[in-house]
Amino acid sequence: MTIQTLPSLALISAHDWDRLLPSGQPFLRHAFLASLEESGSVGDRSGWQPAHRLLRDAQGKLLAAMPAYMKSHSRGEYVFDWSWAEACERAGIAYYPKLLAAVPFSPVGGARVLAREAADAGRLLDGLTAGLSDQGLSGLHVNFTDAFADGVFGARAGWLERLGCQFHWFNRGYRDFQDFLDALASRKRKQMRKEREQVAGQGIDFDWREGGQLAEAEWDFVYACYANTYAVRGQRPYLSRDFFSLLAARMPESIRVVLARQGGRPVAMAFFLLDGDCLYGRYWGCLADFDRLHFETCFYQGLEQAIVLGLGRFDAGAQGEHKLIRGFEPVLTRSWHYLVHPGLRAAVADFLDQERAGVYAYVEEARQALPYRQA
Template identity: 45%
Template sequence: MPTTRILDSLAQIPAEQWDALHDGRNPFIAHAFLAGMERHGCLREQWGWTPRHLTLWEGDDLVAAAPTYLKDNSHGEFVFDHAWAHAYARYGQNYFPKLLCAVPYSPVTGPRLLARDDASRRRLVDAMVATARDAGLSSAHVNFHAETEDAAFGPEWLRRADLQYHWHNRDGWRDFDAFLAAMDHKHRKNIRQERARVARAGVTFRVVHGDEATGADLEGIHALYLQTFAEYGNHPALTLGFVRHLAAAMPRSLVLFLADQQGETIAGALCLRGGDTLYGRYWGAFRQVPGLHFETCYYQGIEYCLREGLTAFEPGAQGVHKIARGFLPTPVRSRHWIADPAFASALRNWCEEESAEIDRHATALARHSPYRTA
């Protein structure tokens, strides 16, 4: 049987061994991405992120692994469990710390149980429960895992559901005009008007990959990221060092959409490119122009996907307004193991009610699709 090791840094695992456990199509699970967050100051214990990576070994051979963290809050997770923490507190129990398997600050679906076969994935899940039990933790959580990993979880793992809004090239569109032609008149007209406003303002766009970005481009996108977080009063986690690291270590995965006006970069979006999917992560603007957010974060990304042959675009969490721009409701999932049997029973009912409500909401949203019906 494999030996379980809990490691407090991804640097302790050779990159080639970690990356041999996944197909390389999701950039967020790459060793370069996750280890880069640790190395460049994006994960801080005072913000609740302490690496505790779960690994299974046969001798010196890594056979399974999961990006796992000890959390003493729910900061940067995007699967909201504040009500669960409050319920624990009311009964005099500690919800934190908890064990979390996830990609920090990234509500992006992808592999979480990295292994060569289903049996190793199940062993990884069993090891996660054993680790939480041995440490006396309240719970273990796996956020935004792939649908193909469902079978690894036993019935003791609660399932939660949510919706995001994703674009798919469902009809093999070759360009943006073909994409618009699939929409009804109202939505097609609205998108054209939004794009025209940005063009009339004299805004032009540059699409820059990591290996094409200048130092000024990287500093600019990070400054735009900081601007957005300052506007909302939040703490920015990504450092300029990490952005520079992405450009060097994942040069063709990093994609920047930079909006220029009168020779100055006034807005931008930071995205990552996977095997067949573009992932929108962060955006910022120094100057307000009507329609600029939609153009920078949505339309430029769709054009990129069509030009590059990518079939999907995930622009980030939440946002019903995305439906009108061609992004349709898409289910996402997470799993949760609760140590206390009484709480687990109560939360199971809560999760089932939540899932039913999500299903009803998805059905209602489907009626607002901007695409023409046959």
């Protein structure tokens, strides 16, 4: 078996990469990850250096792969290890560079070890961990894994499991938005109606588009909105303008954009991706202040769209206790961490044991805040 490092997805065909994917989830497709690279959103001085790993047999057949990046910082990951890095700095241990398997800038769960067989996935992982020290890497981190990967990691010594919590909305076979509202407690139902009425009262309507239905001038507007969400916090956006055009050209069927208009003029947008059973809310932006427009554009419009499309789940992104009262349910997420330094590994293991109990308690408490009517 041979493990190969790819500094660019351009060095492997989309067919060879995509045939290892377990589903049509858009974030793992060659088109998505390659667009990040070719647009300059990752690579160069971004601190995300592509270093994808491939496992091939003696005949050169591709058996397993991992979307991976050499990281010189911890930004854009959404599994926060800043305190681990700071502890290493105080102890004189180098934490960076590290190797990260993740979808850049997207806290979305899914496959991270791409393989048809668990045995091949295990061989790739074992080969990677054995070579970390020789490559000067402090560890390998794998964020937002699926059940297949969890089984592979859980069967191996040295890997540390970390739990997190997100909020996803689940379609219980609702016929329309009103049907969903009818499942809520009266007070919560009235609150949502009031929020939607406040937006409508400002003369705002919504226009849904597929990726291939936006002209370049409209993509300019989408990007201006996206970039403004960072500018108001004094930050630079992760994604470049070219990324949106590349993605629209390569996988338009997976893109949905909703434009919020006032008097025919676009004032805000939300960008979504979708697969066979899930809508993913990714980016949002607004060029002026409107009361409750964020909730309507990002949550209620997406929720309504998921019902229209017959999708089973709506993942509106990271963070958000404010999602609870809007029907989004707490969901456990998992990441896995292999740390080379034995002292660091022991300290992090102890930290994760304590954190895990807190996450379980938080999820249980969050469930009590859901707005659904009691049976």
